[in-house]
Amino acid sequence: xxxxxxxxKTALMVCAYRARATRWAKPIMSDSWAEALxxxxxxxxxxxxxxxxxxxxxxxxxxxAYIDRLVGLAVDRLxxxxxxxxxxxxxxxxxxxxxxxxxxxEVDHPATQAAKRAxxxxxxxxxxxxxxxxxxxxxxxDPVARLAATGFRTDEPALxxxxxxxxxxxxxxxxATLTTLARGLSPRTLLVFDFVGKxxxxxxxxxxxxxATRDYVGELGEPLRYGTNHVTPLLxxxxxxxxxxxxxxxxALEYLGDYDxxxxxxxxxxxxxxxTVPPAGWP
Ligand SMILES: C[S@@+](CC[C@H](N)C(=O)[O-])C[C@H]1O[C@@H](n2cnc3c(N)ncnc32)[C@H](O)[C@@H]1O
Numbered sequence: 001x002x003x004x005x006x007x008x009k010t011a012l013m014v015c016a017y018r019a020r021a022t023r024w025a026k027p028i029m030s031d032s033w034a035e036a037l038x039x040x041x042x043x044x045x046x047x048x049x050x051x052x053x054x055x056x057x058x059x060x061x062x063x064x065a066y067i068d069r070l071v072g073l074a075v076d077r078l079x080x081x082x083x084x085x086x087x088x089x090x091x092x093x094x095x096x097x098x099x100x101x102x103x104x105x106e107v108d109h110p111a112t113q114a115a116k117r118a119x120x121x122x123x124x125x126x127x128x129x130x131x132x133x134x135x136x137x138x139x140x141x142d143p144v145a146r147l148a149a150t151g152f153r154t155d156e157p158a159l160x161x162x163x164x165x166x167x168x169x170x171x172x173x174x175x176a177t178l179t180t181l182a183r184g185l186s187p188r189t190l191l192v193f194d195f196v197g198k199x200x201x202x203x204x205x206x207x208x209x210x211x212a213t214r215d216y217v218g219e220l221g222e223p224l225r226y227g228t229n230h231v232t233p234l235l236x237x238x239x240x241x242x243x244x245x246x247x248x249x250x251x252a253l254e255y256l257g258d259y260d261x262x263x264x265x266x267x268x269x270x271x272x273x274x275x276t277v278p279p280a281g282w283p
Contacts, residue, residue, distance in 0.1 A: 007115035009220040011089025012042035014060055021061035028255045029065040037090045037119055052212040055263040062251040067161055071097050074159040082158040087165030090116055094131035105152055107143050110135035139173045144184030157188035166195045168222045182239030187275040197267045201227025231271050240273040
């Protein structure tokens with residue numbers, strides 16, 4: 001999204017998928033606010049995407065379940081007391097996962113953040129004050145400077161969640177943001193983000209089904225821009241010392257108990273990174 005963009009429609013879409021996954025007979029994540037936040041518009045956008053990428057709901061549920069678990073682990077095992085959600089969209093972790101003495105910070109493109117806050121204001125009972133909010137356009141602004149202005153402590157460790165955002169940014173913005181986080185935050189900070197492979201991001205050598213998936217997000221106004229098959233050298237060059245990668249097939253096996261090649265999860269991965277090696281025993 002560039003500076004003039006409207007509020008993110010992909011954020012509404014994934015919110016709708018969270019609402020749907022919450023209704024599973026055996027849910028692996030739960031977001032009771034998602035249905036109201038996504039509204040009919042979000043549900044429609046998701047329903048139209050189903051034909052292109054039928055396994056999106058499962059993928060999204062896995063992503064949310066894993067990162068929710070990571071919040072608990074970071075607080076309990078790494079003594080993290082600050083959780084930052086970059087490109088937050090309609091994320092509700094501040095409301096869903098409150099912990100004593102833990103502060104949540106939400107950072108997003110100004111248009112999406114304004115739309116979210118307007119929706120939250122109409123949601124009875126939502127704890128709006130559970131997060132500190134600050135806007136930032138990753139294509140042109142420094143999120144660390146923006147965070148510091150909202151009371152974030154750059155000398156204290158944080159868990160930084162960058163979920164569903166990297167594929168929509170230019171490579172320059174991804175590198176600049178990764179670098180500024182590594183240099184500007186406490187070295188004990190842990191970053192988690194998901195990313196896609198180079199082929200789907202660039203639209204080269206992909207099959208018709210993958211092309212339809214790629215085209216749809218472009219039609220929503222947020223074209224895929226960046227993907228990589230080599231996240232470790234990227235993170236090393238941006239100042240990280242510790243890197244782990246997880247595939248969504250591995251997460252599906254763990255959370256759902258099976259492997260299904262048809263799910264098309266070969267293009268998507270999660271990365272964990274820190275400027276220093278976390279204490280032994282992690283993760
Ligand atoms: C697919 S949504 C993901 C939202 C949320 N993280 C989630 O998983 O539900 C993409 C998010 O990236 C944000 N985004 C895209 N381009 C951005 C930019 N240049 N600067 C800041 N945020 C951006 C959008 O505002 C939106 O919130």
